[in-house]
Amino acid sequence: MTDLSGRIALVTGAGTGIGKGIAIELAACGAKVAIHYNSSDAGAKDTEARIRALGGECMLVQADVSRKQEIDRMAEQVIERFGGIDILVNNAALQMNIGLFEYDESAYDQLMHVNLKGYWQCMQAVIPSMKARGKGRIVIISSVHSKRPTDFDPVYAMTKGGMRMLCRESALELARYNITVNAVEPGAVDVGKKSGKPRDIIPDEVAGEAVTKPRDVLLRKFPMGRIGLPQDVGQLVCYLSSDASDFMTGSAIRLDGASMLF
């Protein structure tokens, strides 16, 4: 198993779904984990309880990542408690599932401010600590929709297209500090264990089908006969956070069980 003992990770949006899976996997590999949440405090406490059950060390930190001031405060709290930040996992993102003609200006701005400005400013907030420590790992949780359109939320895909370039630009710019930046592009992920249906990645009508339909029906869209799980993403993030990925930066890894090949 990947050894991340002694490393300090900040995972945004770790109260639910993919972020929760990432936080737990990082802790299982020995990292100290700061669990960021905005409104999912019950979910964040659940992530905390699961990490403690593994014998891991963690803390909770609340922030609205559309506000720079709150992002900076979040980073300060983590640094004060754990002494620095080695790993940032940018995961807290919104998806509205609104069509092209239904979007209004405020929904557009909100998505851009959380998904793009928020990802960037979280990076800005941790760079000084990573520079001081001589290395860093930044993982951008993007989506297959950085390349393939959604057909259900154009602005969500725009933010993912922007993330593709944020990853490449920051990889170039931060290489001199020995900070790597990589993106994970998951396809459909089952993130709704409690509600019984996945959310966030695909619209409800497709999502319901992905969980409840028999394997032969699933195979029409998902060659592995299943959709992804948060721990699939978490395990890849552990690799990208480890010394084993030292030479990998500016890369985007599609993690979708080959579903985008259909």
Place this chain on the structure above:
Amino acid sequence: MTGTVMITDADSDSGIALVRRFASDTGANFILCGNPGGERMQAALSACRSAGVRTMATDASLCSPAAVDAVLQEALERLGPVTVLIHNRRCAAPIRVEDGEEAAFLRMLDAHAKSAFVCTQAVGRQMAEAGTGSIVFASSIHAEKPTGSSFAYSVSQGAIKMLAKEAALTLGRSGVRVNTIEMGPVEGDDERFRSDVATQYRDYRFKVPNAELGSWEDLAACALFLASSEARYVNGADLRLDGGFVLHYLDHKMKRGQQHREG
């Protein structure tokens, strides 16, 4: 090609080239976005006058849905419905990931991505109702290739690239095509994208296999093709217009002139 062509930043160098080409080769009317009173807009307007077509110049904010709707309404009455939208905007300014200012980031994101979205939504609605139309985003190779100097610019272009693909699906069902031109280097891009972390613009002219930079006339020719019925089956495409620039690898076989070899 008939109807009305809407061109953003029509008073920029690239905009003027687009207006000249479309005015000379089509019988369309024009909505010219930019500074109506500016000297450079006069160049665009005079190209239209020579062609004998009707125009409307506007400085409406392209990030404001209400303002863009008002422009389209006025144009509908004066010129007829928009059949071609060319979103053409490039305001790259240096900004770094590490220490960029929020206001500068948002300015860049809005100038490119938000204006593209607002125009696509408004014009797309009109085109979808008419069951025909073509939208062309005059974007950049920096929708794929990092600049090393202006991350907010390439983030914006990456966003526009996905907007084009989404709109190609949504509007494609109503007979509207949406495509992107990824424009490569033109004269001066080595300065425009001067970087201390990226080397792609070093010897940039010679990284184009034929050692010739592109021009705005190349962009206009490509946009004209994408807007025309000749391109009826081209939808959701990214047309890289860079003479092969981004294919350069190790740069050991560049076509250099004698003077450069000696230099």
